[in-house]
Amino acid sequence: MKKVFLDIETTGLIPEKHGIIQIAMLMDIDGEVMDEMLIDVQPFSQDMICLPDGQEELFWSRKQFTEIYPDDLTTALQPSGILIKDIVDFDLPLEGHQKIVEFLDKHIDRYDKVDKAYLGGYNVNFDRGFITAFFKKCDDPYLGSYLNWKCLDPLYMLWQMDCDGEIELENYKLETVCAHFGITLYAHNAISDIKATRELYYLLKKGALAGGAIK
Secondary structure (H helix, E strand, O other): OEEEEEEEEEOOOOOOOEOEEEEEEEEEEOOEEEEEEEEEEOOOOOOEEEOOOOOEEEOOOHHHHHHHOHHHOOOEOEOOOOEHHHHOOOEOHHHHHHHHHHHHHOOOOOOOOOOOEEEEOOOHHHHHHHHHHHHHHOOOOOHHHOEEEEEEOHHHHHHHHHHOOOOOOOOOOHHHHHHHHOOOOOOOOHHHHHHHHHHHHHHHHHHHHHOOOOO
């Protein structure tokens, strides 16, 4: 079975309005990580970026942004925490898209209707919404050629455990959950987030198959 674990960092919370700035993928085949990818990518010029003071601005290009917003280059975007001065040197969106396609093409035959990967992630519908919007902005409507429509999400597994009285945490943010289970995590770093999410998924799955609560 093929699984693609995905985590992204963004300039905001609305896929159609904000942009992706970091993408991490793990290609898991039959329970083994066969490949991994981390891409830093600029938003499209029409994407909004959320600043710490609650204001939003259009990203523009590197040259335009440097000229128009020179005092904002050391500002960290919300919610990612990534600095604007770093983003202006990231891959252009279409370059990032091409790298994603090449990564997926190595492991999935887009023309084989049964060769699809399950998409995994923490609160994965958020990530799926953004990666789908990103592909559309790149004039590529064929992300579904690689992915099964069904998703794998340890957050839903935790909610079920909470409902059954098997676990009770202050909140179910990834940082809180990983701290509870002793999983290493460097928050708001896409590759760290997705490796921790995969570890959490298999830990919870193992507990569920064993029929016992995980404390």
